[in-house]
Amino acid sequence: MRFIFFTARAVTGDRKRSLRLAMDITTALLIGCVAVLFNRIFSNSFGLYGILLVMLIGGGLLGNLQFRKRGQVDVRKIFRAIWRLGFFAMGIMYIVLMAAGIAQHMFRV
Template sequence: MDWIVKNVNYLYAVLAVAPVIPFALVYYIYGAFVKDRKKAFRMAMDVTTGLLIGCVAVLFDKIFNSGFGLYGIMLVMLLGGGLLGNLQFRKRGAVNVKHIVKVVWRLGFSP
């Protein structure tokens, strides 16, 4: 059982350090099934965002010698979602949570 966890951690580390590999894999494989390159690009971006968030959290923990990396990223994402939800509520009178989650998650992909 220990070797499974070790191999999964190793695989995650390789994919997170070289995000071009999972991006390209998801883009081409999902694109072959869906036949829509825009949808495939968005899916690849969503998958890569999860890997990059984990990578940045670990780097933050190593550089600053803390355990706050992932929590800090999640805090910023929650605050961004709250601000976007407030803006959407003031403009439209209702909140589309699915849209806000998608926007915050995709903003996490950009530098």
């Protein structure tokens, strides 16, 4: 994330835009990492599909909320909100699953 942030900041000169770009790119990488960790820890292949399912359900819920409040749906805002919330959720899940994976590997009999 730091490499992306500093590269984008050097190119654009805008700190907020660079931070958003770094978060967006890191989210995609975190989704892949969390999916692989989930698959390895639980010995299945549902990780990526589960993440995408939760993100789609969250987008649907936000879209419904936005439609009820404003009468129209702005898909771009919903996608951006879900993507940015995904950054924080995937960061937390990465830490939890990495700790679980290390513990599982250390205490395996």
